[in-house]
Amino acid sequence: MAETLRPDNDQSVLDVVRWAAAEQVPLEILGHGSKRGIGRPVQAEYTLNLAALSGVTLYEPDELVFSAKAGTPLAEIEKLLADANQELAFEPMDYGPIFGLEPGTGTLGGVLAANLAGPRRIKAGAARDHILGLSAVSGRGEAFKAGGRVVKNVTGYDLSKGLAGSWGTLAVVTDLTFKVLPRPERIATVLVLGLSDDMACAAMAEAMGSSHEVSGAAHLPKGMARSCGLSVESSVTALRLEGFPSSVSYRSEALNGMMRDRGAVETLDVPQSENFWRAIRDCLPFGGRSGPLWRVSVAPRAGAALMARLVNEPLSYFFDWAGGRVWIEVASGAEDAAEGTIRRAIRAVGGGHATLIRGSAALRTGISPFEPQPAPLAALSRRLKENFDPQGILNPGRMGS
């Protein structure tokens, strides 16, 4: 059983990593552990748990910026921002429900480590696009800072982005500064019913290519809408509009008109809209289940083509990001969770990547949870890791392909 260290200040984090580097002791880096099941299982004698390194250290609503310690619960930050009518515009998803955990766990450090994003990714970017600066301890046991607290900053390399999506394998982040944006005053969702995957991807492409500033575009195949709180049997293509009330009504009207030729159109209002997009964000159609779950990213228009190639596989799926993000749940018995089949299909439709988000420890050890990289890129990744963590003590193997 690994021993857990819970430092509650920066100096203690530095002490632990320095010691681990000196003694070559691997550490598993954790916040709340809500995303612990993603990537290769980490074999480490010690767990460095940052949950006690918590608290907001700066919040200036007029400057659209806040800073907080890495272990600060995301829920606490979201509440603080909401009270000032602001939010993290990239809409970080909550992975908890996929693993059968209570919603609302997760820390700010985890937001960056996993480069979280939600349905608004297509308009507002991911965590990587909103991080402004950070402090961290490298695997060498060196404390450093990167970036700053202003949006326009090209002073040196964008190391904050370099740590986005690095799953705790390069450095232990202790403090983060993010930009925030005003919360939209109003939300509405235009639904188009009964479209095939291909028609849906075409409809979403048309909507995204319009000037109506669509901030979410998802498609649920037939029979799946109920798991997102809609009492509809047919397939549902959902287009979200957000902003000032008059603008939302105006655009909603325009989008309704644009979609009318494609299928039956309905409009969802506020509470239903919010619940629906939270369900899409947190992948609730596949929440609390156990089948292997893949998260695929392809060009938006390639989503339907990808699933057409997998039509004979025992799986269920739905689309976010206008067709570019596909969640695929494979039947439990499928060999290697259909890894080879899915990766080949992605290559055939123009490229992208697949990440195994949920799978048994044995499965995650046996196959490659992350998209395998071409040799030069894999070598470059290795060199970056060696420069930041030469002893390989931070989350060893987690991103290993």
Next chain:
Amino acid sequence: MSVAMPGPKAEILARRGEIAKALSRIVPGEGVITDPDGMRPFETDGLTAYRQMPMIVVLPETVEQVQRVLRYCYDNEIRVVPRGSGTSLSGGALPLADGVLLVMSRFNKVLEVDFENRAAVVQPGVTNLAITRAVEHRGFYYAPDPSSQIACSIGGNVAENSGGVHCLKYGLTTNNVLGLEMVLITGEIIRLGGKHLDSEGYDFLGLMTGSEGLLGVVTEVTVRILRSPETARALLLGFPTNEDAGRCVGDIIGAGIIPGGMEMMDSLAIQAAEDFVHAGYPLDVEALLIVELDGPGEEVHELIERVEAIARDNNAANIRVSQSEEERANFWAGRKAAFPAVGRISPDYYCMDGTIPRKALPKVLHRMKEMETEFDLRVANVFHAGDGNLHPLILYDANDSDQLERAEAFGSAILKLCVEVGGVLTGEHGVGVEKRDLMGEMFNEADLAQQERVKCAFDARQLLNPGKVFPELHQCAELSRMHVHKGQLPFPDIPRF
């Protein structure tokens, strides 16, 4: 202006003829320039105070040529400086006396426009504006819009993470690039991203953008294109004091309004711009604010009214709302011509580029006024007010060496002030050689060491654009040494479970 560059290697200079021959075999015809007259246009970039003739200029046309040139330079330990259109304002493309200048201007094709996936695939030498030109017939555009967009290349934009007026709402280059193909100094090709989003794996796309040509040479870029907003209108707001204007900016953002652009000019800049383009700017105000609102017509109409009310609350003395596309363009004409306008009232000017937290604006402007007396030089201010990115233009005469020195000292003092109030040395122009020696103001040795290690992962021999960004060149071997602190477990004061 002077800055110490890495000393030329005598053994490389001695082999110049042989190197030129070898490169001509890789890039035949006009692709290799060795005569001084032919190389002259390349001795400087947009920061003309620094000049250096390169050893050899190479203009490759294919990715394979780029690979072979870099591989040859790698095998022979020859330094390479990549260059796009040469519009850098920080000396990013300043050549080295013993270096090959790798000019990417022949890579000027738009390879693919994909409206359904809202992406364009272009070669790095394509100008920023040409991307918009290639997609505007379908109502699309490429959002980042640096002032030099007519000339600057997208490859250079990636190198510098270029900004522009629209960044407040639509992000910088780094938020609008979906994919890259690049060649490492070893000649290896790396492809990152594409038309899809967020590859798992380290975010090399994020590290490359703004890396100033020190990590790799970009040979293809995939960018996000956006549908043009339905409408755009601008307000021209004059204020009696900088404080009023600064507060107005904060209040607009505080009201949840993110304008497509929000620019401020001080009285000297207003005067110069008005004399130059006659846009009808008010001359009896201390600060001018241009606020552009874009989006659905209904929304813009409503927000114009909201912004107008906020401006009145902040003592705006002059309020004009554009009533036509022509008038909107006219509001912008003065701001867009601010640099050349200032060039008309002074023999030379030195353009700075710091960013500060918005609320520090009045304090910083006040300090700058005091510094004008201290350094006995005038400064005109234009800035991206929405994101706190300042462009003070220090007026001086380069023929007077004393003025030149004072201008440099003034510039340094302004940037130190930016860092002091919680800001940064450069918002969009890059560090290059210009701010290299100020990096210590913002970063300590450990901070810089991490950045240098990124460099080591890409280019361990430090052949790509050395002498830029980092005040000191450390050998990668030196950086990779572990300084082991024998620790003592168990940590008695750390809670365990």
